[in-house]
Amino acid sequence: MAIDVFNTLRKTSSELTVSRGSHLKRFILYTLYVCAASATLVTVAVLADGSHSVPYSLWARFGREICWLNNRGAVLAFVFAPVFLVMTTNVVLFVASACMISQMSSSTARPASRQPQTHLGLYCRLAVLMGLTWTVDITSQIMKTAELTYVTSLLHALRGVFIFFGFTLNRRVKAWLLHLISDGITAVRTTISSINSPEGGANSR
Structure with a gap:
């Protein structure tokens, strides 16, 4: 996602238009990248497990005690190291994208669409x-x-709660919720007032 928004902004800043290339082609490329990277990590971890040419600390020991990697060194090498690399790359690309947006916003030639800025905000929340x-x-x-x-x-x-507040709870949803709460409070007050009024009390008896 970080690469996608960075390339979109880079093309926008140079061409002053938003590229509308083949989304299917990009989707296929990203899918191949995800599958190839994941398969490579799993393959290396499986080949290293039990190999005498690899230090014991990097043996995954799949399923020996729990249904997961049962060696702390393997977890750090095959899980957290790739995640740390991806997160670091994301930060660098997000900062570069934000700098490009700042430069485009301050220049006289503004981008033709706010789509890159919208995507950057979305990707930052996802990151x-x-x-x-x-x-x-x-x-x-x-x-x-x-x-x-x-x-x-x-x-x-709580990830579902974070998704709700980060993506679902937009202005329209907030306005709808406030209107719903207001109607509910009004209905409760009306019911209480009718019960407490003499006519309401007599009718309830």
Whole structure:
């Protein structure tokens, strides 16, 4: 996502138009990248597991104790190191994208569409959502702190709440919720007033 928004902004800043290339082609390329990267990591971890030419600390020991990697060194090498690389790359590309948007906004030749800015905000929220739990995960593994493991579990459990506040709760939804709450409060007040009024009390009796 970071690469996509960076390339979009780079083309926009040079051509002053938003590129509308084949989305299917980009989707296929991104899918190949995800599958190839994941398959490569898994293959290397499987080949390294039990190999005498690889240090024991990098043996994954799949399924020996739990249905996961059962060696802390393997977890750091095959899970957290790639995640840390991706997160670092995301930060660099997001900062570069923000700088390009700032330059385009301050120049006289503004971009033809606000689509890149919208995408940047969306991707930043996604990066925070996905990166926050991984950051705590990596920190807990490095510091060997059990308390951070509980925090990570809580963050994973609340991911749906974060998605709601980050993406679903827009202005339209906020206005609808406020209107719904206002109508509910009005209905409750009306009901209470009718019960407390003499006519309401007589009717209730």
